[in-house]
Amino acid sequence: MNFTLSSEQQMLQDSVRRFVDREYAFDTRTARLASVSAADCWPVFAEQGWLCAALPELHGGLGGSAIDNALIAQELGRGLVLEPFTGCAVLAAQTLAAADAPQQHADWLPRLADGSQRxxxxxxxxxxxxxxxxxxxxxxxxxxxxxxxxxxxxxxxxxxxxxxxxxxxxxxxxxxxxxxxxxxxxxxxxxxxxxxxxxxxxxxxxxxxxxxxxxxxxGSGLAALRQGLAHATASLCAELVGGMERAIEISADYLKVRQQFGVTLGSFQALQHRMADMAAQLELARSALYVLLDALDNLDGHDLQLRVSQVKALMGRAAKFVCGQAIQLHGGIGTTEECSVGHYYKRAVVADLLLGSAERHEALCAERLQASLR
Missing domain, CATH: 2.40.110.10 (Butyryl-CoA Dehydrogenase, subunit A, domain 2)
Incomplete structure (x- = not known):
């Protein structure tokens, strides 16, 4: 697998990050949550081509892959974006695309690509x-x-x-x-x-x-459903990687300015060790995401499902660890609604339960291992 982004992929990632920095600063997100009439950003997603990134060109898409969706989701995860990109633009769209339904493809995929319907x-x-x-x-x-x-x-x-x-x-x-x-x-x-x-x-x-x-x-729905879930799991995991990245960045910045006993918290070796553990978990999670993206291109059937379960189980635990440690590094303020790191932990908890929890996917991995040993 080539880990270097193409120029088009780099431009895609940069465009999503600029949107998040401009439209989804933490205070802006908080205001969106408090407002019942906040504008939905779905038309922006459509205008930028993010909704059609991995849809077939035949039906108005850009013909990209799961990697493109992962790049978008990772950047959206950094901003805790509320619009259901993974749920609608990946899970539902890829399930439809995987179904053997040419007429529904022609009817619905163009409308999903241009954002006119969900x-x-x-x-x-x-x-x-x-x-x-x-x-x-x-x-x-x-x-x-x-x-x-x-x-x-x-x-x-x-x-x-x-x-x-x-x-x-x-x-x-x-x-x-x-x-x-x-x-x-x-x-x-x-x-x-x-x-x-x-x-x-x-x-x-x-x-x-x-x-x-x-x-x-x-009776043919299970295969399409599993394919859609595999793509959505990769997107959700990418979102968590983005969230972990941002939680570490916020924590590092906090340790550089917060002082105790006349020195910054970042000078304490024990806290440096915690940051190192968080960074290690992030890199493990990122590597697991690469494994899943590679599996989407090269595996199918039970082998792909095993990779999905392995990565989902690891990612859920890693995200809760990293974001939980970010709260610990902030102390009491980390548990308040006004502190952003607590919201990254909340997202990690919810994401762990979506598409099957870490415990459920670990059980599936154990069942597969037992079957291989018989």
Whole structure:
């Protein structure tokens, strides 16, 4: 894998960082959280080409890869950006792109690319714990279509979306359906998350869709779902890497100016050791992200899923460690709402639970290891 960014990728990264520095300073983000009428930055994302970075050129995208999405997410993570880039522009868009559904590609991908409409993926249920398997939502055949019933939770971007990709069981297995957000029988309610962002809970009560809503063949949804989740995991991990970078930078600056006993805190060797431990965890996490990005290009099936679980488990723990240490280095002020490092920790906690927690992915890795030893 080539670790050197191309000139186009460097320009992409620089453009996102300039946006974050200009529009998402910590005070600005705090004001956005406090305002119910804060302007949404999605049109800016579309204008800059970030929404279409990894979508196929045939349907209005730029034909990039997961690396492009990771570069965008990493910079957005530095600013704790609230817009659901990973949830809508990566998770839902890449799931749709992976489905064998040419007509829906032609209808929806151009609109996702130009930001005129949004999709959210409604796949998680309480008992699935962030994984695609074990769902209880059902899709029963009816004349000319299907009737959907079930409850979905932690739908990132679900309150702003125009339609949902819904996973449900048919007789053939897991299938995916494109369901308009205003469909009769579909209800959604906001789920405020600990870090200030928002997800949705979606209730499907006898929602009827026609056959054109089915993405691909009945029972073929799990493969597309796993591909979308792999891309989204890489994007979410990149976001956490960006957050860890910023938490370390903020902590280093604080230690240079905060004084105790007449000297700066940065002169204490014990605190220098803590900063070194944080930097080491950041580099481990960054290397794990590179491994996952490489796997997206070169692995598939169970091998790719193993890499996803390995990296997600490591990243969740690393981010909570680094951001937790940043709070410790700030002392009591680090726990206040006015101090930014506490918000990076909150984001790390939420991100660890999205797309499957570290504990759940570790269990999957253990199951894979046990199976290989039999």
């Amino acid at each position: 999709l959210a993926l409604a796949y998680a249920e309480e008992q699935t714990r962030g994984l695609p398997e074990g769902l209880l939502a059902r899709a029963e055949p009816v004349a000319g279509g299907y009737r959907l019933s079930g409850r979905k939770t932690l739908v990132v971007g679900g309150m702003q979306t125009d339609a949902f990709i819904v996973s449900a069981l048919t007789a053939e297995g897991c299938s995916l359906f494109l369901v308009a957000a205003d469909s009769p029988g579909l209800q959604r309610r906001a789920l405020p998350l600990h870090d200030g962002s928002e997800a949705a809970e979606v209730l499907l009560e006898q929602v009827v869709v026609d056959n054109s809503a089915l993405l691909g063949q009945p």
